[in-house]
Amino acid sequence: MTTPSAPVSATALVSVLSHPVVAWEFVTGLDPASFYPSYGPLPAVVGVRDQSGDWTTAGQERTLLLSDGGHVVEHVTDAESPTFFAYQLSDFQRLFGVLVSGARAEWRFEKTAHGTRILWTYSFFAKPGRRLIVRAIVKAFWSPYMERVLPGIAAATPSASRRS
Template sequence: MLITHTDQIVPITVFARTSVPPETAFAVTAPIDLSLVFKADRFFPGISHVEKQHDAWDHVGMAREPHFTDGSHVTERLTEYTAPHGFAYELTEFTNVLSAMAQGVRGEFSFLPDGGGSIIRWTYEFKPRPGRRWILRGPFKPLWKRYMQRALDRMADVAEVRDPR
């Protein structure tokens, strides 16, 4: 387990509202092509492709290696998968600047009913390296939150387009 109850984490949470039900939002978001939604901006690279995913992204223990547009990569492992309510994963072994700031990240998606649609909640919990919490909590956090929000908005857009109703 990457993060324990005693760790001093830096959490960042974003939300998106969509007209699709939670089941659809989950079914689209969990296996989404990461390169569709993680686009490079001024501060962060996008995701170019994913390697080492040998099976469907639908059960605990699955691992894959997202590659970024700057040539770096990270290891991602599913730690929870409860369709259609949510899933969680850990990101470790960063090969970019995040390796100097965080030991890893725990990400979690929740899909909540909202009338006939849903609210998607996405949280990143950074586990800072010693002496780096202030960077993650300070100047990094608003930039990363904006990056996450844009990616989540793209995920909600993809769910809207793929809604079978």
């Protein structure tokens, strides 16, 4: 029996001038096709299909349609307003389908003196023998992608402005 390797993770951080409840509700309710463009070899999210309910309840599921013709299934595992939100990703297609067995996204919302700190962590679970290439892709593309996407989400959060 092989032991699964540790996930390959990336984290991005931004602060907004919004109360944690406002930030949490915005992030959990956003339209992925509006905030996740393509970046290098990473395809854009172009649509959502089969969403089973609002995206603020554990157990909900949906399929994200990608610009390369593939898709990925998201399943909410944790929805703890206003501090934590997480979902598992499965059924990757194309490049990631060959490299990973799944992924997990976690969003943490921490109250600050001036609003909310949003911490977004994405962890990929590499298939056997593919961890090094997944780590290279995460370092070269996924981590910079997150750093590019998160400020746009922060800027769109109601009563929000990006803070360093």
